[in-house]
């Protein structure tokens with residue numbers, strides 16, 4: 368887990384992460400990258416300080432403390448303070464892929480600990496969807512060595528974090544801890560020679576653009592709707 | 601431990617007894633937070649409450665646009681301030697930054713509960729608090745320090761004054777972490793991180809001897 372990332376979240380994404388204004392899916396994938404990336408980790412502190420100044424801007428002094436609040440203080444100070452040595456239990460940190468196990472960033476280990484259901488897609492891709500909120504589709508993707516995703520276009524944006532192995536597309540080669548951002552109407556065709564485990568967050572369904580793969584489109588939309596419907600039941 | 605180390609004590613290092621409590625500066629949020637964390641100081645907490653409750657409410661309105669949720673957010677955020685004040689680390693940021701991050705986290709959890717979203721992840725999974733899981737490390741290092749202390753005396757002077765002051769309280773005056781934090785008038789969280797850094801540096805120096 369020490370490889371240096373070459374691709375990072377945008378300044379806007381990191382800022383939103385610090386402010387807490389993103390979707391849970393986006394928060395999770397950025398958190399996982401930040402755990403793997405010392406560069407981004409070192410930026411979070413100052414982004415949080417900026418966010419603090421912006422979000423906790425002093426309210427005009429003339430405004431009195433809300434009178435409901437005064438009764439709140441009494442109930443608060445009757446709670447015990449935290450013991451600094453409080454220990455939390457160790458969650459699962461590994462995911463067992465077809466032939467080996469991969470150590471996951473903490474937040475993804477938590478996500479995976481609920482149990483993953485893998486489905487086979489075309490082109491040597493395995494997918495395990497997880498539902499984190501009602502606006503994104505999140506999934507672990509495992510590309511077998513030599514696999515290729517059909518050419519597709521995005522209606523919204525797609526973020527892919529490489530957890531193990533590597534993949535390539537027209538614009539680059541991505542290795543562990545790389546954070547790959549694709550925005551609306553970018554077309555790309557990822558392929559993996561050595562095999563690759565990723566976590567991907569999509570804020571709208573993919574559209575396949577070439578050949579027989581286009582037949583998959585209704586299915587992809589269906590899967591997206593179902594995943595998001597499950598979140599808001 | 602020898603007197604050679606003692607004579608090396610920085611001039612500015614506090615020498616008050618563990619029972620003494622330093623005067624709290626009511627104009628400094630950080631100072632108030634230390635008083636809350638080290639002495640459960642209710643007057644200091646009242647001041648922090650007065651200073652932050654309306655601002656937390658306003659932040660809640662920005663993020664949730666809901667009066668009831670924003671009110672709940674004030675309650676939960678200020679309760680967290682009270683309970684977790686000992687974990688605040690003043691080497692990592694201002695009191696405002698710390699209060700902001702815990703408010704952001706409580707807000708994330710409140711919103712998810714309200715929208716009945718899956719409880720797979722909580723704010724504390726997404727924004728892990730530095731220092732949450734490393735108290736074990738400090739204890740482990742303490743155990744081995746006893747043995748190696750004679751070797752490290754000569755390196756002791758090379759540490760930053762703040763780290764030396766913490767090590768002196770723990771290893772020379774043999775105080776508990778809580779007592780040392782009170783004497784130095786720093787949060788327990790800060791004491792632990794300075795201790796970890798100082799001990800780590802000493803070990804490094806011993807290793808490269």
Ligand SMILES: [Zn+2]
Pocket residue numbers: 372374375376400401404405406407408
């Ligand atoms: Zn990064």
